[in-house]
Amino acid sequence: MATFVLVHGAWHGGWCWQSLIPALERLGHRATAPDLPGHGGDRTPLEAVTLASYVEAVIRAVEAVGDLPVLVGHSMGGVIGAQVAEEIPDGISALVALASAPVTNGISMMGAVGAGDPAYLGHLIWSSDARTARISPQGLREFLYQRCAPSAIELAVERLSPQPVAPFHTPIRISPERFGRVRRFYIGCEHDRVVTKEVQQQARSAIAPANAYVIAADHSPFFSAPEALAACLDGIASNL
Numbered sequence: 009m010a011t012f013v014l015v016h017g018a019w020h021g022g023w024c025w026q027s028l029i030p031a032l033e034r035l036g037h038r039a040t041a042p043d044l045p046g047h048g049g050d051r052t053p054l055e056a057v058t059l060a061s062y063v064e065a066v067i068r069a070v071e072a073v074g075d076l077p078v079l080v081g082h083s084m085g086g087v088i089g090a091q092v093a094e095e096i097p098d099g100i101s102a103l104v105a106l107a108s109a110p111v112t113n114g115i116s117m118m119g120a121v122g123a124g125d126p127a128y129l130g131h132l133i134w135s136s137d138a139r140t141a142r143i144s145p146q147g148l149r150e151f152l153y154q155r156c157a158p159s160a161i162e163l164a165v166e167r168l169s170p171q172p173v174a175p176f177h178t179p180i181r182i183s184p185e186r187f188g189r190v191r192r193f194y195i196g197c198e199h200d201r202v203v204t205k206e207v208q209q210q211a212r213s214a215i216a217p218a219n220a221y222v223i224a225a226d227h228s229p230f231f232s233a234p235e236a237l238a239a240c241l242d243g244i245a246s247n248l
Contacts, residue, residue, distance in 0.1 A: 010101070010245035011073050012039040015066055017083030017107075019143060019168040021048020024082075027160075028230045031238035037245065042069040044088075047169050054140055057172040059091065059180075066092045067099070076101040078245060083107050083202070083227065084175075087117050091180055094187040101248050102191040104241065107203050107227050110211040113183070117176040120207070125151070128202055140170040151201045152227050160231035193219045193244050195229075195237070202227040219244075 012032060014025045022041035029039045045052035045061045052061065066088060070077055079100045081089030086108025093103045105111075109120035121129070131147025134140075143152070145165060153161050182188075192215045196208040203211075212220040221240050225233035 009036045009038065010241075010248070011075055011077040012037060012241065012245075013066070013069050013073060013077045013079050013100075014039055014041040015079065015081040015085035015089055016041065016044065016047065017081075017085045018171040019047075020082075020164075021050075021167060021169065023048055023163075023167055024228070025230050027234040028237055031234045032241065035238060035242045037242070038073075040069060040073060042066065044085075046172055048167070054170060054172045057174060059088070059175040059178040062088045062175055063091045063095060067096055070096065070099055078102045078104060078241070078248070080104040080106055080241065081108060082230070083109075084117060087111055087120070087180060090182055090187060093190040093192075094182045097186045097190050100190065102193060102244065104193045104195060104244060105211060106195045106237075107197045107200055107229065108194075108211065109203055109207055110214055111180055111182060113181060114179050116179050121176060125201060125204060127151075135170065138173065140172055142168070142170055153231065154201065155199055155226040155232040156228055157231070160228075164231075191219075191248065194221070195240055196220070196222045197225040197227060197229055198222055199225060200227045 016024050021043045025041040032039045043050040045065055046054045046057040079089050086105035089103050090111040128151045131144040133142040194212050194215055223233055223236045229237045
């Protein structure tokens with residue numbers, strides 16, 4: 009049995025894992041899914057949200073489970089997970105990046121956003137002060153949730169929150185001595201229209217080939233393919 013800490017991506021909250029957690033539990037595992045600051049039920053003012061506050065929240069969630077969990081980060085959460093691994097390399101048993109861009113020391117998440125599909129970027133709706141961004145309902149359906157059930161899309165439309173931009177401008181700081189000693193895995197999604205196949209390949213190239221997986225899902229496998237995702241994570245846990 010493994011314990012998983014599930015870190016959501018931009019706009020989402022811990023609620024997005026609601027189909028995956030029971031699937032993991034049926035396989036004998038435990039899972040917890042915290043809300044990052046300013047997301048889900050967390051009421052941190054959006055102007056106060058930073059990459060450091062994201063990392064601190066995940067570290068608290070990791071420490072609260074009482075053992076060495078598998079840290080799973082989706083999309084933006086995968087980059088946050090990398091910074092957590094740098095901070096507490098001995099506090100997790102493995103790091104799983106799910107539908108996430110590669111992480112490079114000194115490069116911010118904004119670089120990964122800029123490399124995205126221009127059509128996807130065209131669906132971002134910026135606030136007047138450019139400090140937060142949303143994604144249009146059409147962009148949600150076409151890029152994030154194109155293989156998801158209508159009920160999942162309705163839930164997302166109701167619960168997605170504005171995404172603070174400041175964390176995306178902060179450079180990631182990782183080192184071979186700390187981040188480099190953490191066991192790392194990558195799960196790509198075959199039908200992902202946000203993280204392109206080229207970007208997924210770049211992310212896979214940074215880890216051992218045996219630690220890279222692909223599932224038949226869109227960018228949001230926690231809704232479009234929760235059983236396949238659970239099986240993949242179960243396989244990772246069995247090899248730790």
